[in-house]
Amino acid sequence: GAVVSQHPSRVICKSGTSVKIECRSLDFQATTMFWYRQFPKKSLMLMATSNEGSKATYEQGVEKDKFLINHASLTLSTLTVTSAHPEDSSFYICSAATGNTIYFGEGSWLTVV
Amino acid sequence: AQTVTQSQPEMSVQEAETVTLSCTYDTSESNYYLFWYKQPPSRQMILVIRQEAYKQQNATENRFSVNFQKAAKSFSLKISDSQLGDTAMYFCAFMGRGTSYGKLTFGQGTILTVHP
Numbered sequence: 633g634a635v636v637s638q639h640p641s642r643v644i645c646k647s648g649t650s651v652k653i654e655c656r657s658l659d660f661q662a663t664t665m666f667w668y669r670q671f672p673k674k675s676l677m678l679m680a681t682s683n684e685g686s687k688a689t690y691e692q693g694v695e696k697d698k699f700l701i702n703h704a705s706l707t708l709s710t711l712t713v714t715s716a717h718p719e720d721s722s723f724y725i726c727s728a729a730t731g732n733t734i735y736f737g738e739g740s741w742l743t744v745v
Numbered sequence: 746a747q748t749v750t751q752s753q754p755e756m757s758v759q760e761a762e763t764v765t766l767s768c769t770y771d772t773s774e775s776n777y778y779l780f781w782y783k784q785p786p787s788r789q790m791i792l793v794i795r796q797e798a799y800k801q802q803n804a805t806e807n808r809f810s811v812n813f814q815k816a817a818k819s820f821s822l823k824i825s826d827s828q829l830g831d832t833a834m835y836f837c838a839f840m841g842r843g844t845s846y847g848k849l850t851f852g853q854g855t856i857l858t859v860h861p
Contacts, residue, residue, distance in 0.1 A: 664846075664847055666847060666848060666849070670788075673834070673854075673856070674853075674854070675836065675851045675852065675853050675854050676836070676849070676851045677851075678848065678849070678850070681848060723788060725788070725790065727790075727847070727849070728847070729846060729847030732778070732795075733792075734780075734792075734840070734847060734849065736789070736790035738788075738789060739788045739789070739790075
């Protein structure tokens with residue numbers, strides 16, 4: 633079946649640096665991908681919709697300059713957390729839809745120290 | 746905009762018994778999908794069951810079944826013969842069709858613990 637792969641699964645970065653998370657659809661083309669953020673024991677909150685070849689659509693309250701999303705190809709979307717701070721530490725997960733099914737990446741744990 | 750509400754933050758059940766998780770939603774759309782996802786400690790999102798709003802018949806998947814009440818905008822999940830491996834966080838989710846296809850709105854989640 634279709635697979636969405638996310639990398640890295642865990643990353644630790646220093647405060648003030650930037651970190652990039654990749655989301656790949658391995659055997660299907662995804663013109664749209666979605667990025668969610670999840671705090672411990674909380675729900676998944678949609679951050680933005682990644683659109684291939686155009687600008688991402690951000691949800692209200694999400695800083696577009698801090699969370700840069702690029703969707704340069706039909707199989708890859710990237711989320712870059714810029715000038716990371718400890719409060720950006722969280723679990724980030726991406727998804728893509730094909731047919732009538734939604735596929736999730738494995739998620740990425742980001743820790744900012 | 747649509748909202749999804751899960752009013753049970755935590756539930757527990759004895760192994761082999763039945764448990765029902767509640768979910769209500771609000772939308773102005775007439776055609777949409779509803780989902781239940783399981784998230785174990787690994788954080789992997791596992792699809793449990795899916796319901797298409799235009800289908801009146803309740804979806805079932807082995808030990809999992811839903812009670813879909815479209816007029817009441819209710820979508821509960823029943824787990825029969827609960828197993829220890831069912832211990833996880835469960836999310837109810839809504840997806841519209843058309844331009845919002847692929848975008849999920851999640852409920853707050855219910856932590857389910859199955860006791861031996």
